[in-house]
Amino acid sequence: MTFPSKLETDRLFVRPWRSDDIDDLYELCSDAAVMRYFAQVYDRGETELFLEKLLDRQSRNGFCFDPVFEKATGAFVGFVGLNRPGLSKPLPFDPCVEIGWRLHKRYWGKGYASEAAREWLRFGFEILKLDEIVAFTIPENIPSQNVMKRIGMSHDPQGDFKHPSLPNDHPMAMHVLYRLTASDWLVSKTHAL
Ligand SMILES: CC(C)(COP(=O)(O)OP(=O)(O)OC[C@H]1O[C@@H](n2cnc3c(N)ncnc32)[C@H](O)[C@@H]1OP(=O)(O)O)[C@@H](O)C(=O)NCCC(=O)NCCS
Numbered sequence: 001m002t003f004p005s006k007l008e009t010d011r012l013f014v015r016p017w018r019s020d021d022i023d024d025l026y027e028l029c030s031d032a033a034v035m036r037y038f039a040q041v042y043d044r045g046e047t048e049l050f051l052e053k054l055l056d057r058q059s060r061n062g063f064c065f066d067p068v069f070e071k072a073t074g075a076f077v078g079f080v081g082l083n084r085p086g087l088s089k090p091l092p093f094d095p096c097v098e099i100g101w102r103l104h105k106r107y108w109g110k111g112y113a114s115e116a117a118r119e120w121l122r123f124g125f126e127i128l129k130l131d132e133i134v135a136f137t138i139p140e141n142i143p144s145q146n147v148m149k150r151i152g153m154s155h156d157p158q159g160d161f162k163h164p165s166l167p168n169d170h171p172m173a174m175h176v177l178y179r180l181t182a183s184d185w186l187v188s189k190t191h192a193l
Contacts, residue, residue, distance in 0.1 A: 004063065004123055008068070009115045013075065017054045021067055024076040033105050034078075037141040039172050057086065065100055068116050070107075078103035080116035081143055082124055082133070089164035092179065096134050097124060101147060114150045119155045120150060125182045133185075135178045136161075145176065152188040153178040 007014040012136055023150035029042040029050065034084055042050060057064035066081040080101040099120055101113040124130045135153055137144040145155075166173045 004127065004157070007119060007123060009119050011071055012068050012112060012116050013071055014068050014081070014116065014119075017051065017058055018053065018065055019051065021076070022048060022051055024068070028076075028078055028102060028104055029104065036190055037138050037144070037164060039170070057083065065102075068103075068112070070112075076104075077107045077112055079146060080113055081120050081126075082087070087165055092161045093134060093159060093162060097128070097130050097180070099124070099133050099135050099151075101124075101144070113147045117147060117151045121180065121185060125185050130163070130182060132181045134180075136163075136175045138172050139174060139176050145178070148178040151180070152185060153180040154184075 002083050003015075025042055026042070026047040029047050030044075032041055035041040040046075054064045058066070061084050065079045065083050068080050069075060070077055078101065080103075081099070083098050083100060085094065085096065085098060099117055102115060103113055108117055121133060124133050134154075135144075135148045137148075148155075154177045156177050156179050159179070161175055161177060162173040163175050
């Protein structure tokens with residue numbers, strides 16, 4: 001599948017991952033504030049493996065949590081996008097397409113994550129014709145859940161789950177699940193007009 005050729009918003013644009021994005025990605029993933037709600041920050045080697053995974057999924061699916069840039073400056077803001085999780089242990093709601101985000105701290109509080117995410121929802125529902133997009137995080141990650149709510153997703157408490165990649169008793173194992181169906185997205189989009 002080819003990458004969406006034109007994905008942009010008023011203030012941002014998205015392009016496919018490249019192997020020379022490594023320094024930007026490392027700066028992002030080694031920042032303790034950005035990674036506060038993850039099990040660990042990444043060292044250089046872990047970031048290289050992560051980028052390999054992003055590039056591999058991008059070539060197979062056409063997208064994978066793609067890099068986002070500020071139009072005004074061309075600066076790397078972080079990543080926002082869709083992903084088909086390919087975990088060795090499946091998620092309870094697989095197969096699914098998730099939406100996710102990770103921005104440099106200097107770009108928080110500007111509406112960038114929600115702005116890019118709304119464009120990815122449009123791409124997911126209009127172009128990929130998905131029936132549903134999900135998102136998940138740990139209960140403590142309120143900023144991320146606020147983005148989910150802002151873009152029209154709803155918490156599905158019955159879907160909350162322990163992440164299969166973490167040990168059952170890990171303090172970050174528990175995750176909350178948010179969902180948005182294509183029909184609910186269409187209704188919210190119509191009401192926004
Ligand atoms: C999750 C994360 C992307 C949220 O970032 P964020 O800046 O709070 O979210 P948005 O980009 O949607 O911005 C919304 C904020 O910008 C403000 N804002 C300022 N100017 C704005 C504008 N022009 N348009 C819209 N919102 C604007 C909004 O009021 C809102 O602030 P508030 O939360 O204080 O009400 C960010 O905290 C992050 O990258 N965290 C680390 C990684 C992470 O945890 N990822 C999620 C893993 S599941």
